[in-house]
Amino acid sequence: MSTTTKRQALRTIAKLGLARPRELEAHGISRAQLARLVADGLVLRQARGIYVAVDHAPTELHTLAQVAKRVPEAVFCLLTALRFHELTTQSPAEVWIALPEKARKPRLDSLRLAVARFSGAALTEGIMERRVEGVTIRVTSAAKTVADCFKYRNKIGIDVAIEALRDFTRQYRGGATELARFARLCRVSRVMQPYLDSVS
Secondary structure (H helix, E strand, O other): OOHHHHHHHHHHHHHHOOEOHHHHHHOOOOHHHHHHHHHOOOEEEEEOOEEEEOOOOOOOOHHHHHHHHHOOOOEEOHHHHHHHOOOOOOOOOOEEEEEEOOOOOOOOOOOOEEEEEEOOHHHHOOEEEEEEOOEEEEEEOHHHHHHHHHHOHHHHOHHHHHHHHHHHHHHOOOOHHHHHHHHHHOOOHHHHHHHHHHHO
């Protein structure tokens, strides 16, 4: 591998942030060349099928970038989305993702996933995108996350949902209309109303 080829390959990997072998092949970097870069200590294998330049600086959302790279259809939701929006004091052990009803649950060797099944508008509405370390991650919006927490209160605990609602009303003073829309979408308007009354 020539010095020029090496430099070009490293530039490509740095630009991608988190790189998968098939992506690198699409950029003209073969698996043999990738193996050589790893052997030379210029590229690190971070997790199964994920490579980064040796000087890659992970952010606090690095885990989400890793999951999004391996499960592109995933939408971060519930406890993980609450953490993202700073609407909870909880620190979940698993990464929570929303997937369609019939999608197969992914297995990631180094990360624990909790999967919530969504369908229809509940799966497609209220999703925001953010670029993290060169990877597009999809997360439920703050209002949608709060409504989802009430919908899945038996899974995550009603106390977590109430805390999220309190934090949301403090942080998003003009967010009542959006919250009401997602409460209707998730069919939890009636469940949420008493708690809304107590925090308003």
